[in-house]
Amino acid sequence: MVFGQVVIGPPGSGKTTYCNGMSQFLRLIGRKVAVINLDPANDSLPYDCAINIEELIKLGDVMAEHSLGPNGGLVYCMDYLEKNVDWMESKLKPLIQDHYLLFDFPGQVELFFLHSNAKRFIEKLVKKLNLRLTAVHLVDSHLCSDPGKYISALLLSLSTMIHLELPHINVLSKIDLIESYGKIAFNLDFYTDVQDLSYLQYHLDQDPRSAKYRKLTKELCEVVEDYGLVNFTTLDIQDKESVGSLVKLIDKSNGFIFAGVEPSAVGFSKIAMGPVDWDYYRVAAVQEKYIKDDDDVDNDS
Template sequence: MAGLGLGPNGGLLYCMEYLEANTDWLRERLRALRGHYLLFDCPGQVELYTHHQALKNVLAQLAKWDFRLAAVHLVDSHYCTDPGKFISVLCTSLATMLHVELPHVNVLSKMDLIEQYGKLAFNLDYYTEVLDLSYLVDHLASDPFFRNFRRLNEKLVEVIEDYSLVSFVPLNVQDKQSMRQVLQAVDKANGYCFGDQEHRSLEALMSAAVGADFHFSSTLAVQEKYVQSQDKAVEEEVMDL
């Protein structure tokens, strides 16, 4: 940044482009890790995943080297409490999935803080499964600021629903069951659970094949653990009175 007179974002984009131009360096470092399960912790700047080409090209090069890849996109769960921000999150997630072109797992992280900035308007599975978003537009229209943008929100929601690609897995890193569910989804996405490097029983393969698709019960458990129900909220208010 100092040498080239770049700001934080410009410096980061330059570094990613520099890595893209020097993938031989990356390949040499990765050769020493053959047979390992690798995690690439990527920067948070969304432009790297929505329209910039450098990281996408690096990932394509990794695929040519026979790495089985999956993208894991983390989203702070408290955005669910703000309909406008949640629509933005859906658009960003969809744009990332279409641009990166990898098996993709969207994760609602920090579930223990989901209602830090407000209450959920709907049950948790509405957000994880991205159900009928017209209800979200109606809820958003109750805000005087967003009332004038209803038509825009309707069009954004139409795009999200037309692709029908975005869903989320809830995560709290302090909860082993939650971590296991995310790991199962990622293993399925990158094909690791079907690989030949480890012994996999038929039971384990079937669990991996269907477990990531039918997790309503686990989502309900997360709801009960981290999301305060309306009945419970009313009960606590009565007790306070």
């Protein structure tokens, strides 16, 4: 079996930074990692990629040849990639014996809840190469400070989960910057556990743009709650405990911890990590670490 992650999320959510940091962390704990760049618009990669989609097709060439914009060009590239899945299979075969795979996908969200070419590409790879993949869906944590944007993120996460049909983990990325655009209205666990969304209504009504859509917003929140699928974990990609906690969740979701592999590949190296207290990185600890309440601000001043 071959294990890995499908890294997705809106533009700016930190996918490329995530792949860079995650690959470094996984190597630190003893895994061989191959990062596959599938974003033809990403021409500045901070990591060494084992496979680059630009070897197959380039977004600039597609836009020029077919008179397409960036969004249309990305859809074309994903469609072309799906039709040439044998090319990707041949590139992956030398790696799948002993590598953990990170697929860095484009940030165009329509590819993962509206169009089916990316989904079919993943399904074909899974079937051909016996892959065990987890979708890691990154959402910028600062969206929690805007109730309207947070609800949009919930809908996007739910739609993507249903569409992709993979083991799925939603991640509030850049948790260290969660209040960079304003304070959050509730404790962090309200946003990670997706608790009673009716509490957001008061804050939505304070914005005249949101108040006009009160009934629609209420119905959308009920859809999210009725499915009961969406929750979030948190991530600070520069914090080893945060990354390690996420790796533990991913390994459970795709079955890596249950596979018959060498213990050194599964366990976290005590030399590299030190003794890891997984309870440390619960939501309460994250809130205490990254969010200042009003009393803390007053005391500091």
